Amino acid sequence: MTCTGTLVNIHRAVPRRVARLEIESCAMRSLRLLLPAAALLAATVALVSVTHGQARTPVTLIVTGGTVITQDAARRVIPDGAVAIDHDLIVAVDTSEAIGAKYDGAEVIDARDQVIMPGLINTHGHAAMVLYRGLGSDLALMDWLNKYIFPAEQKTVSPDFVRIGTRLAALEMIESGTTTFTDMYYFEGDVAEATRESGLRAVLGESVIKFPVADAATPEEGLARAEAFIQQWKGDPLVTPAVAPHAPYTLEPATLKAVRALANKYDVPMLIHLAETQD
Ligand SMILES: [Zn+2]
Numbered sequence: 152m153t154c155t156g157t158l159v160n161i162h163r164a165v166p167r168r169v170a171r172l173e174i175e176s177c178a179m180r181s182l183r184l185l186l187p188a189a190a191l192l193a194a195t196v197a198l199v200s201v202t203h204g205q206a207r208t209p210v211t212l213i214v215t216g217g218t219v220i221t222q223d224a225a226r227r228v229i230p231d232g233a234v235a236i237d238h239d240l241i242v243a244v245d246t247s248e249a250i251g252a253k254y255d256g257a258e259v260i261d262a263r264d265q266v267i268m269p270g271l272i273n274t275h276g277h278a279a280m281v282l283y284r285g286l287g288s289d290l291a292l293m294d295w296l297n298k299y300i301f302p303a304e305q306k307t308v309s310p311d312f313v314r315i316g317t318r319l320a321a322l323e324m325i326e327s328g329t330t331t332f333t334d335m336y337y338f339e340g341d342v343a344e345a346t347r348e349s350g351l352r353a354v355l356g357e358s359v360i361k362f363p364v365a366d367a368a369t370p371e372e373g374l375a376r377a378e379a380f381i382q383q384w385k386g387d388p389l390v391t392p393a394v395a396p397h398a399p400y401t402l403e404p405a406t407l408k409a410v411r412a413l414a415n416k417y418d419v420p421m422l423i424h425l426a427e428t429q430d
Pocket residue numbers: 275276277424
């Protein structure tokens with residue numbers, strides 16, 4: 152580009168014909184230089200528009216700007232990280248810059264000063280019992296069960312009780328970062344419906360126990376309910392049906408064997424109370 156300035160000086164100093172030749176010569180030289188530069192510029196413009204425009208992959212959600220705590224093989228922690236999510240699938244985890252360059256989120260959540268991590272998993276619970284919170288909670292296990300919880304359940308457990316209690320528990324679990332929970336209770340179909348509404352993932356077991364309870368007069372009835380529950384929910388994307396024998400001390404050995412056979416028949420998990428407190 153300094154050629155132009157030089158040309159002006161030549162034009163003043165030399166006869167017109169020579170100057171014109173010099174001008175043509177310089178112009179051609181400039182053209183030779185300019186053509187690759189123009190091509191490079193065009194390629195750069197194209198690349199920039201690809202990087203910042205159409206070529207970014209659309210995803211439904213990007214959570215960005217937080218500290219990403221992965222649970223991958225290297226247990227990476229990414230200080231300024233982001234996660235790209237498309238519908239129910241995590242498609243990429245990387246730095247905020249890298250995710251922003253590759254993905255275009257329909258919704259973007261700014262997680263600055265926050266942690267982005269996999270959901271917590273609650274591996275034992277009876278969600279609807281949140282409605283008994285505080286009832287005899289300072290007692291030893293057997294006093295708590297026999298003097299308070301079992302009698303209270305005889306009087307109060309119903310499909311509505313279970314559905315309302317599970318909804319409240321789901322809300323509290325979501326607020327605490329739990330995304331998957333297990334549950335063993337009664338009217339487990341209502342627990343499953345409430346779980347589906349909440350969007351949580353769960354392993355849910357219909358209880359089998361030796362004395363009459365709200366949804367079954369006998370263990371055999373409990374087993375039949377458990378089988379119907381498994382048949383209804385097997386294959387659900389969020390709910391994994393299970394069967395829940397309450398405990399070795401609330402079931403006869405024959406019933407425990409029948410529960411094992413039921414779990415084997417449908418290839419579903421079993422949930423049971425083992426190794427509880429010695430009190
Ligand atoms: Zn329990």
